[in-house]
Amino acid sequence: MPYDLGATARLTAECRDPGGALATAATAAVTVTLPDGTTATPAVTEGDPGVYRADYPTTEPGRHAVRWVWTGPAHAYTDVFDVRDAAPPVILSLADAKKHLNQKTSVDDDEVRFWNEATTRCVEFFTGPVIPRAFTELHRERQQSSLVLRRTPVIAVTAVEQLRAGGPAYDVGDLLVDEDTGRVSLAEGGYLRGPLRFTYTAGRTAVAANIQGAARIILQHLWRTQLAQGRGGLPGGTDYAVTEPIPGLGYAIPNRAVQLLEPDRLPPGVA
Incomplete structure (x- = not known):
């Protein structure tokens, strides 16, 4: 089951010799690869012979990869675990x-x-x-009178980033947004010139x-x-x-x- 963000993930694994028997290793290490690609190497302890444990306090939501490596005997084991967002969207309590x-x-x-x-x-x-949360999406069109955000209903557009050097900047106050359809246009008319990156909140209050x-x-x-x-x-x-x-x-x-x-x-x- 996923861990809550900030909770400690208890990682366990067994070292076995080539014959399959549990064995105390000369060295033991575990590496946790976070969703952003960075790694952590929590301290490893041995409980029962051949049974190893490491405690990792989670700091980032998403899928984590776990890699155990032992020497003397040589053995390895891989696993994964998931960490929830700080506020996972759920309809029911x-x-x-x-x-x-x-x-x-x-x-x-x-x-x-x-x-x-x-x-x-x-x-x-x-x-x-259903549950309000932020979305970010790219619209590559160079020129259009309106565009449609992909997630509806839209509660509010919070930012518009111009991605073309020298392209016009837009303030969210310049936009006319149809909350139900997600269609966005300029309140005073004219063209939206992109590509543009929109950040907005969608869901139901x-x-x-x-x-x-x-x-x-x-x-x-x-x-x-x-x-x-x-x-x-x-x-x-x-x-x-x-x-x-x-x-x-x-x-x-x-x-x-x-x-x-x-x-x-x-x-x-x-x-």
């Missing part, structure tokens, strides 16, 4: 998600959080951003009940992968029926959730 799944203890909290984040991604496949309801159904559907076989069906089983695959998501989304999301569904061809 952990408390709401647990309540819907009837989880009364904290034993499975990490798994609930994981599937809750996956649920948000599934909902936003249909609706575009209030999450409608139908979106929250769809998120609950998708979460319940995905959570069923955690249930042991033979534990029986779920009440309201038709809510979780999937009769045909959805391009890009396969059978991950129940029919009822798709129906609930229809009022907020992106037009065809809109990413």
